[in-house]
Amino acid sequence: MSDPAPNPVVVLVRPQLGENIGKAARAMLNFGLTEMRLVTPRDGWPNPSAGPAASGADIVLERAKVYDSVADATADCAQVYATTVRKRGVTKPVVTPAEAATEIHAQAGRCAILFGPERSGLETEDVALARKIVTVPINPEFGSLNLAQAVILVAYEWSKGRDLAQPPLTDLDPPAPQDELEGLIAHFDKLLEGSGYYFPPARVPATKLTLRNVLTKPSWTAQELRTLRGVLSALEGRKAHRG
Amino acid sequence: MSDPAPNPVVVLVRPQLGENIGKAARAMLNFGLTEMRLVTPRDGWPNPSAGPAASGADIVLERAKVYDSVADATADCAQVYATTVRKRGVTKPVVTPAEAATEIHAQAGRCAILFGPERSGLETEDVALARKIVTVPINPEFGSLNLAQAVILVAYEWSKGRDLAQPPLTDLDPPAPQDELEGLIAHFDKLLEGSGYYFPPARVPATKLTLRNVLTKPSWTAQELRTLRGVLSALEGRKAHRG
Numbered sequence: 001m002s003d004p005a006p007n008p009v010v011v012l013v014r015p016q017l018g019e020n021i022g023k024a025a026r027a028m029l030n031f032g033l034t035e036m037r038l039v040t041p042r043d044g045w046p047n048p049s050a051g052p053a054a055s056g057a058d059i060v061l062e063r064a065k066v067y068d069s070v071a072d073a074t075a076d077c078a079q080v081y082a083t084t085v086r087k088r089g090v091t092k093p094v095v096t097p098a099e100a101a102t103e104i105h106a107q108a109g110r111c112a113i114l115f116g117p118e119r120s121g122l123e124t125e126d127v128a129l130a131r132k133i134v135t136v137p138i139n140p141e142f143g144s145l146n147l148a149q150a151v152i153l154v155a156y157e158w159s160k161g162r163d164l165a166q167p168p169l170t171d172l173d174p175p176a177p178q179d180e181l182e183g184l185i186a187h188f189d190k191l192l193e194g195s196g197y198y199f200p201p202a203r204v205p206a207t208k209l210t211l212r213n214v215l216t217k218p219s220w221t222a223q224e225l226r227t228l229r230g231v232l233s234a235l236e237g238r239k240a241h242r243g
Numbered sequence: 244m245s246d247p248a249p250n251p252v253v254v255l256v257r258p259q260l261g262e263n264i265g266k267a268a269r270a271m272l273n274f275g276l277t278e279m280r281l282v283t284p285r286d287g288w289p290n291p292s293a294g295p296a297a298s299g300a301d302i303v304l305e306r307a308k309v310y311d312s313v314a315d316a317t318a319d320c321a322q323v324y325a326t327t328v329r330k331r332g333v334t335k336p337v338v339t340p341a342e343a344a345t346e347i348h349a350q351a352g353r354c355a356i357l358f359g360p361e362r363s364g365l366e367t368e369d370v371a372l373a374r375k376i377v378t379v380p381i382n383p384e385f386g387s388l389n390l391a392q393a394v395i396l397v398a399y400e401w402s403k404g405r406d407l408a409q410p411p412l413t414d415l416d417p418p419a420p421q422d423e424l425e426g427l428i429a430h431f432d433k434l435l436e437g438s439g440y441y442f443p444p445a446r447v448p449a450t451k452l453t454l455r456n457v458l459t460k461p462s463w464t465a466q467e468l469r470t471l472r473g474v475l476s477a478l479e480g481r482k483a484h485r486g
Contacts, residue, residue, distance in 0.1 A: 211474065231435065
């Protein structure tokens with residue numbers, strides 16, 4: 001295949017049934033995806049129910065890795081998509097699976113696609129880590145996609161572009177890996193502690209979430225993140241100098 | 244809906260398990276398809292296993308009609324597609340689900356899409372009734388689509404051509420006006436003056452340009468800009484407090 005971008009990673013966040021992990025693996029391999037990551041699967045890993053449901057997609061299950069958090073599971077990813085049903089109050093761009101697939105093929109870095117637990121879907125905190133949201137346009141009067149169905153639609157759309165993928169935009173640097181973005185957020189956080197910004201205490205989680213969403217939006221490159229870290233260090237240094 | 248063509252009919256040919264009929268109904272209704280036809284279902288009809296697997300798509304099962312032959316089930320259809328895996332010796336046009344969907348939307352008459360039994364798929368005689376073949380492009384080293392998955396991919400593609408299927412973006416605010424962005428940049432500038440960041444003097448114009456580019460990239464909304472202005476004011480306040 002001529003696709004220059006690395007294949008995306010499918011991240012199952014707190015999956016419940018081993019059977020559904022197996023079905024998701026089958027869905028992935030049908031369309032050529034092999035890298036699955038599991039964030040704290042409810043029943044541990046490996047799970048004996050996964051294999052039979054995978055119908056032969058054993059290679060995906062064998063290579064699956066377990067992580068303690070979504071942040072760890074996406075640390076090396078340049079772009080993170082959260083798959084959700086339609087939500088209110090979303091402050092991130094919402095794309096269809098087809099649009100996400102086009103972007104993933106054009107992206108120089110590795111992409112991660114998050115899928116939530118069977119019953120509840122992704123939490124707000126999970127979505128906050130992502131830069132964009134993927135929503136399958138669905139019958140407004142009957143939306144009942146299960147985990148494996150959501151995975152298969154996203155994988156199917158991705159597989160379409162494999163041969164036809166546009167050449168990468170080599171002039172553009174990819175977005176920085178997720179852990180570098182986390183570094184920026186942590187730096188802001190450290191600097192703002194004790195500044196009076198985090199007030200009142202009851203509002204702190206919401207305030208931090210808002211700030212995180214603002215900083216996650218831009219898809220800054222590693223170089224751009226370094227610039228901002230330099231800005232923060234300068235402000236920090238001034239404080240030390242004067243403090 | 245602006246679609247002039249009648250919605251296509253999903254024809255399950257000799258389906259075996261009631262559970263799979265239910266799953267196919269669920270897959271259909273997710274993407275707005277409601278007309279299912281059953282050709283000699285193995286275990287008769289109605290089938291008590293179908294309902295639970297349909298997860299609420301009861302209307303599809305209630306309206307399902309049973310036929311003695313594929314010919315009967317498609318008698319009123321202007322165009323018949325047979326869904327198969329890639330086969331040798333095929334003498335009919337083969338289209339992808341996306342191509343079939345485009346054709347179905349452009350077709351004035353009613354279309355039928357045939358799906359074969361779980362294990363064996365459609366027989367040569369069934370395919371012979373169809374005018375075209377629909378094949379899902381799949382991993383050549385691992386092709387393992389079950390009945391409901393084949394149905395969902397075809398239904399999903401068909402739904403794309405409908406107006407209401409697009410996710411609205413009304414939750415997203417537009418980027419802030421340019422003068423508000425300038426306000427943010429000026430605020431950064433003011434805060435960084437005297438922090439040691441703008442050094443050496445000869446580099447100041449280039450440094451300011453870099454910072455401007457970083458801050459211009461995100462297309463932040465007015466609300467997001469206010470969040471960032473709040474952050475800067477907090478840092479400024481701390482400076483005033485300590486200075």
